[in-house]
Amino acid sequence: MSGTDPRFRRVVVPGVRWLRFPRRLEREYRDYHCREAVTAFRVNAFYILLLYVLLITGIYALAPEAVRGRWLGTYIWVGVIVLVAGCMAQLRPLDRYFPLYAGIGSFLAVTLSMAIPGFLYGPAETQLAHVSVIYALVIVYAMVGLRFTHAVMACWGGGVLGWMLAEGFGAGIDWQIAHRTYTGISLLGMFLCYTAEVRDRLLFFNQRQLYRQQQRTQALADRLHRLSREDSLTSLANRRFFDEALEREWRRCKREKKPLAVMLVDVDHFKDYNDHYGHLKGDECLQALATELRRYGRRGGDLVARFGGEEFVLLYPGVEEAEAMQLASRVCRAVRMLGMPHKPNPRVGEVTISVGAAVMVPGERNCAEQLLEAADRALYQAKTAGRDTWKLYSPPPPVRLVSDTAKPDD
Numbered sequence: 001m002s003g004t005d006p007r008f009r010r011v012v013v014p015g016v017r018w019l020r021f022p023r024r025l026e027r028e029y030r031d032y033h034c035r036e037a038v039t040a041f042r043v044n045a046f047y048i049l050l051l052y053v054l055l056i057t058g059i060y061a062l063a064p065e066a067v068r069g070r071w072l073g074t075y076i077w078v079g080v081i082v083l084v085a086g087c088m089a090q091l092r093p094l095d096r097y098f099p100l101y102a103g104i105g106s107f108l109a110v111t112l113s114m115a116i117p118g119f120l121y122g123p124a125e126t127q128l129a130h131v132s133v134i135y136a137l138v139i140v141y142a143m144v145g146l147r148f149t150h151a152v153m154a155c156w157g158g159g160v161l162g163w164m165l166a167e168g169f170g171a172g173i174d175w176q177i178a179h180r181t182y183t184g185i186s187l188l189g190m191f192l193c194y195t196a197e198v199r200d201r202l203l204f205f206n207q208r209q210l211y212r213q214q215q216r217t218q219a220l221a222d223r224l225h226r227l228s229r230e231d232s233l234t235s236l237a238n239r240r241f242f243d244e245a246l247e248r249e250w251r252r253c254k255r256e257k258k259p260l261a262v263m264l265v266d267v268d269h270f271k272d273y274n275d276h277y278g279h280l281k282g283d284e285c286l287q288a289l290a291t292e293l294r295r296y297g298r299r300g301g302d303l304v305a306r307f308g309g310e311e312f313v314l315l316y317p318g319v320e321e322a323e324a325m326q327l328a329s330r331v332c333r334a335v336r337m338l339g340m341p342h343k344p345n346p347r348v349g350e351v352t353i354s355v356g357a358a359v360m361v362p363g364e365r366n367c368a369e370q371l372l373e374a375a376d377r378a379l380y381q382a383k384t385a386g387r388d389t390w391k392l393y394s395p396p397p398p399v400r401l402v403s404d405t406a407k408p409d410d
């Protein structure tokens with residue numbers, strides 16, 4: 001499959017074969033490996049202890065009477081090393097020292113296992129003792145979780161020291177056997193440890209790529225989500241977001257039997273502003289107004305949005321008519337106080353706005369659209385009243401139909 005389909009071509013990851021990534025990645029990998037290895041060792045230590053108990057009881061049963069005590073007295077220290085390392089692995093503050101204590105423990109265990117045959121005389125006992133060397137090497141290479149270089153250092157270093165101790169203080173090592181146990185298993189262990197680390201590095205690299213890709217996708221999704229709700233010029237909520245919020249707040253106010261207020265804000269003579277100062281300055285003016293208006297929508301549920309063009313809209317759940325009038329007046333004044341020059345504005349020569357406000361208590365006989373229409377009518381009234389002002393929508397008085405033919409006395 002990998003030969004034909006380009007999608008399945010093997011990814012060449014730099015540094016995997018040489019067990020060394022580029023510097024920053026290597027640091028990340030080592031941290032990752034340390035975390036994973038110590039987590040696995042918390043459990044593996046029990047299996048290693050179990051194997052040790054199996055080994056020690058087996059050899060003890062088979063060893064000749066004469067060396068049993070001496071053998072056990074020395075080999076028991078390997079068990080102590082495993083126990084101490086296992087206990088240290090349970091202490092999380094020591095996690096980052098795992099390569100150190102597991103490396104030293106492995107080194108000492110191999111040293112002891114290698115030296116012991118030299119202290120035991122007689123070919124039969126020596127062969128038996130070499131079994132523990134095999135165990136030690138397999139466990140260090142395959143179960144402790146050291147990186148390849150550390151495992152090699154522990155196993156070869158421990159082997160050489162054990163051999164030197166056996167030569168110096170014991171009867172030496174029978175290399176006929178040692179080559180078939182120590183050397184052979186070391187080479188096999190190195191091969192297994194190397195291939196395991198290559199696979200582990202590839203897994204780490206792929207996981208990291210996947211994680212980064214997920215992060216990028218998430219960031220993009222967040223951005224798209226924000227753009228779908230936000231007006232790009234002013235960063236206020238856009239019309240779509242406002243429409244959704246209006247429906248939501250309408251339903252909420254209906255449930256809670258509260259009023260809902262809407263204010264439509266329109267910049268006065270903005271076409272003339274654009275014609276006089278240019279479209280870019282017009283944009284800046286809208287941004288400045290958006291910043292000012294944002295200050296009037298800070299309570300939970302309040303919303304300030306760009307309605308479209310030079311129109312803004314403010315939504316206030318739970319606001320009664322009296323408060324809506326106060327707010328409309330304050331907004332008008334606040335924009336006037338900005339003092340942004342607007343020469344073609346015949347009234348004051350500064351940027352002003354007109355505001356149309358409407359308040360309704362949502363019920364069965366009205367709807368959100370009617371509220372917006374009412375605010376729009378109020379805005380129209382503000383415009384026709386000379387601009388730079390606000391109006392609150394009040395429904396027209398009921399029209400009384402008087403028949404032409406009807407007489408007062410009727």
Ligand SMILES: Nc1nc2c(ncn2[C@@H]2O[C@H](COP(=O)(O)OP(=O)(O)OP(=O)(O)O)[C@@H](O)[C@H]2O)c(=O)[nH]1
Pocket residue numbers: 233266267268269270271272274278279280281282283286308309310383387
């Ligand atoms: N710079 C800029 N101008 C915009 C933007 N959106 C709409 N406009 C302009 O706003 C102006 C609105 O003009 P009109 O609807 O005629 O209203 P007006 O001139 O403000 O007059 P009144 O509302 O009656 O006071 C148009 O010239 C639009 O081109 C925008 O995003 N940036």
